[in-house]
Each structure stands twice: as structure tokens, then as C-alpha cells.
Amino acid sequence: MTLGDKIKNLRIGKKYTQTFLAKELGITKAMISAYEKNTRKPSTNIILKLCDLFNVSLDYLLGKENDKYLNISSLTDNQIKIINSLITEFKNNNKKHNFTL
Structure with a gap:
């Protein structure tokens, strides 16, 4: 599973819209879409914010481990x-x- 797939699955699992997630991260909806389509990679700062927002480990989000909990x-x-x-x-x-x- 790609980083974009994980972001999308976590977002949908929390019932967040792309607009809501973008606002929480201080970025645009278009950027969220690009992350989810794997056409752009989030910055380290955004990745850390995603971990906090979704309550998952950095290792899970980056694919080092499969357990998100x-x-x-x-x-x-x-x-x-x-x-x-x-x-x-x-x-x-x-x-x-x-x-x-």
C-alpha cells in the first residue's frame, strides 16, 4: 500500500473530507488530492501532523510496519x-x- 493509499484510507476511516483534512493541516484540498494520488509527497512536517491527526505511528504511515496501532x-x-x-x-x-x- 502506498503512502497516498494510507492517507486516503485513514481519511475515509475518520470520515474526513479532503477539505476538512486540508484545513486541519493548513494546506489546500488540491494538495490532499495529490498526496492521495501519489503525484506529490507530503513534507516531513505534514507527515508528522498526519500521524498525530490519525493517531498512527510514523513507521506505519511510511510503511516500515503494518500495524497502525x-x-x-x-x-x-x-x-x-x-x-x-x-x-x-x-x-x-x-x-x-x-x-x-
Whole structure:
């Protein structure tokens, strides 16, 4: 999968329009389209913003690894329980403040 494919799939997965994503990144819709068509490559700064916006690792976005989410296989059951509690707390806080990206 190309970088452009990943950007498009992540954007669609979040239900973002190209216009919305462009605004969040401070670039034009045409640039998003060019990234997704692999006719232009995003700058390092834009790539880092994409990682933050989509909550994926740089390694995932650049194709170094296929897992877009954190690998917790080496964590203890207690550590996983703590992480799940934090995730639940973040989700509840986001709902409370009507926060979406």
C-alpha cells in the first residue's frame, strides 16, 4: 500500500473530507488530492501532523510496519488493564467536551 493509499484510507476511516483534512493541516484540498494520488509527497512536517491527526505511528504511515496501532503483546495483564482504563477515560472526556478531530 502506498503512502497516498494510507492517507486516503485513514481519511475515509475518520470520515474526513479532503477539505476538512486540508484545513486541519493548513494546506489546500488540491494538495490532499495529490498526496492521495501519489503525484506529490507530503513534507516531513505534514507527515508528522498526519500521524498525530490519525493517531498512527510514523513507521506505519511510511510503511516500515503494518500495524497502525500500538502492539501491546509484551505488556502484562495489569498494564493492559491500565491502558484500557486510560482509553475509556479519554473517550468519556472527549464525549463530555464534544471533542472530535
